[in-house]
Amino acid sequence: MSPTTTSRAARDRLAWSHLALLPLAVLWLLPIALLLNGALRTSTADIFSVTPSGLTLENLIAVWRETDLLRMFVNSTVVTIASVVAVVVLGSLAGFGLAFYRFRGSGIVLLILLSGIMLAPAAIIVPLYELILDLGLLNTYPALVGPYTALGLAASVLLYRNAFLALPNELREAASLDGAGSFRIYLRMYLPLARTATVTIAILQGLAAWNDYILALLFMTDGKHETVQLAFIAFQGQYFSSLPKQFAVMAIVMLPVLIIFLVAQRAFVSGLSAGAVK
C-alpha cells in the first residue's frame, strides 16, 4: 500500500471506498449531530432545523443552572474512579498471583474469574438487589462500586495475567537474586511494565462504570446519589414541555465522554485493540 505502487486501479479503488464510506459516516454521525443540534436550539419547532442560524448555548447554560447535573457528575466521577482503581489494584494483584505462582486450584480460580466475562448482569440482578438492600448499601457509593468492580474483574485479571506472562523470566530471576520480595517485584517491576494493560483496563472499566444505567437506576433511588446516566428520567418531569431542554440535558451527559474520547482517541484505539489481540 505504499504510495509508489499506487496504480490507476488502486486510485479508482480509493475513490470507490469514499463512495461507500461517506454515506455510512453520515449515518453514523446523524444521531449524535441530531442530539447536539437539538440542544443548541431554543424553540421546539427548530429542533429539526439544519440551518446554522438560530444556534445558541442558552439551553445548555439554563439546564446546567436549573438542575443538579453537577452533583450527578460528581457522583459518576466518584463511582467511576473508585471502580477503576479497584479493578486495576485487585485485577493486577490476582493476575500477578496467577501468572507468577502455579498452585493447586489456580486453574479453577482463573476459570471462575473468567466466567464473569460471559455473565449477563441481568441474570444476577434479583439477588444483587436483595444483597444491596440487606447490606444497607442502597443509595451509597459502594452499591455501585462493588458490582462494577466485580463485573470488571474478569477482563482485568485476564489482561494482567497475559501481560505478566509475556514478561521475560530473566527479569524476575535477576530481581529475586537481588533479594527483592515478590510484592516488591509486583509493585516496582511488573505493574509499571504492564502499563499498556493498565491503560486498556482503565478505559474499559471507566466506560462501563460511567455508562452504566441499570444498576444506577436500581441502587441510587434517593435523588442524591444519582449518576449522570439517570439525568433524563430525573429531569423529564421538569422539562416535560421543553424539548430543547431535554436535548440539552442529554447533550451535557454525552459531551464529556465524547470530548475525552476525541482528545485521547489514540489511547482508546490502541488500548482496546491491544486488548483484542493480546
Added chain:
Amino acid sequence: MGLDTRAQERQPEVGTKTAGAAPAPRRRRRPSPGWLYVAPALAVFAIFVAYPIVATIRSSFYDYDGISPIREWVGLDNYREMLGGLDPYFWKAVTNTLLWTVVTVPVQLAIGLGLALLLDGALRGRVVYRTVFFMPAVLSSAVIAFAWGWIFNPDEGVATRVIRATGGTGQAWLAEPATAIWAAFGVSAWRYSGLFMLFYLAAMQMIPRDLYESARIDGASWWQRARRITVPQVRPMTMLLTLFGVIGAFREFEVVYILTRGGPAHATDLLSIQIFDQAFDLSRPGYAAAIATALLALTAICAIVLLRLISWANRSVE
C-alpha cells in the same frame, strides 16, 4: 506438598532467596503465597457475582413478592410455568434473544469487516472515518436510546420524515410490532459495528506484509487479496468476535429497555428485559430468577459450544 514442590522447581517463586539450592521436601501443606494475591479479587467476586449466581438459582425455587419476608418453596413450579407454555412471553423472549443473536452478530461482523477492509489501506481521511465509526461504542445506552428514540419518533423523527419526503406515510417504527425489533437491530448494528471494525483493523495489522507483496507481484487484484489473504488471516479474530457478539447479544438490555421496554406487545422483549419486568414491575422475583437461570444456562451452553468450535477451527487452521 508434592505438587507444590514440583511447581516451585519448575518456576521458582521469587522471595525464595535460596532459589538455587535444592528445595527440601516439605512435610506439611502450606498454602502458596499466590493465594494472597488472588484473595482480594476472589472476595469481591464472590460477594457481588458468585453469590448472586448461586442465589439466583436458589430463588428460582421460591415464590415471594420481594417486599414481605415470606418465601414459599414451590419447587419446580416457576420452571413449569416458564417452560410449560403458561407464560407465552417467555418463549417470545427466547425467540427474540436468539433472533437478536443470529441477526445482529453476522451484520456486525460483516459491517465491521467491510469497514476494516476499506480502512486498512492508505485511504485519505481514514483516521477520521475510524473515529466516526467507533464513536458510538463509547456513548452510553441512555444517550443512544434518547437519540434514536427521536430518530424513530412517529411524528417528527428523521426516519419518519425521510419516508414522508419520499412519498410514504408516517411510520411509528417503535410502536409497530413488525418494525420495532428491526429498528432495535439497526441501533445495535450502529452501536457495535465500529468496535468490530477496530478489532478487525488490529488483527489486520498482524498480517505479514510480504503476503500482500507476493500476491501483488502475481497480479492479484485488491478484491482477490482481500478475499484470499485478509479474510482467512483474520479468521481467529472472526471466531473471537462471534463469541463476543453472542455473549453481547445475551447481555443486551439497556438500549432496548429504554427505547421500548420490550414492547410493543412484547415484540422486542428479551430475556434480560423479562427478568427486570418480573422482578421489579410485577414483583415476582422468584419467577424472574427462574428466567435468569435459563439465561445463565443459555449463555453457558453457547459459550461452551462456541469455545469448542473456536479451538476446533483454530486447530484445523494449523
